[in-house]
Amino acid sequence: MSAVFSALESSRNGLSVYKTWLDAIADNIANVNTVRPAGEDAFAARYVVAEAVDYGGAAAPGIGNGARVQRVAFGSDEGRLVYSPGHPYADAEGMIRVPDIDMNEQMTSMIVAQRSYQANVSVVERARAAYEAALRIGSR
Numbered sequence: 001m002s003a004v005f006s007a008l009e010s011s012r013n014g015l016s017v018y019k020t021w022l023d024a025i026a027d028n029i030a031n032v033n034t035v036r037p038a039g040e041d042a043f044a045a046r047y048v049v050a051e052a053v054d055y056g057g058a059a060a061p062g063i064g065n066g067a068r069v070q071r072v073a074f075g076s077d078e079g080r081l082v083y084s085p086g087h088p089y090a091d092a093e094g095m096i097r098v099p100d101i102d103m104n105e106q107m108t109s110m111i112v113a114q115r116s117y118q119a120n121v122s123v124v125e126r127a128r129a130a131y132e133a134a135l136r137i138g139s140r
Contacts, residue, residue, distance in 0.1 A: 042079025
């Protein structure tokens, strides 16, 4: 029975990591066209840094419970200078600053995070079904 609870805990942790990752990706995509004056910092992309969760202790070394978000890191705020003389934020040379965010990378990361989230949901559903089946067996 503890294996079912371990699977639930591991998947719960995974769901939290992938939700945070999806939130960071959504933030990056939402700000991909954020324009700033050339003299200011560009929008800095968000990146999730995860770490393994090892609750095994001395009784079961190396047995983990998935992962957790260690922190959210920020990419470079240098961005790219783009020539756009008609833009209201353009400087005397016609330059504006935009984030250096690669949409292809963001979309690929979004697909990976979404599928990983779905895989963890599937594990939770299967573990719940196993737990319910065990309860039915015990009640007979």
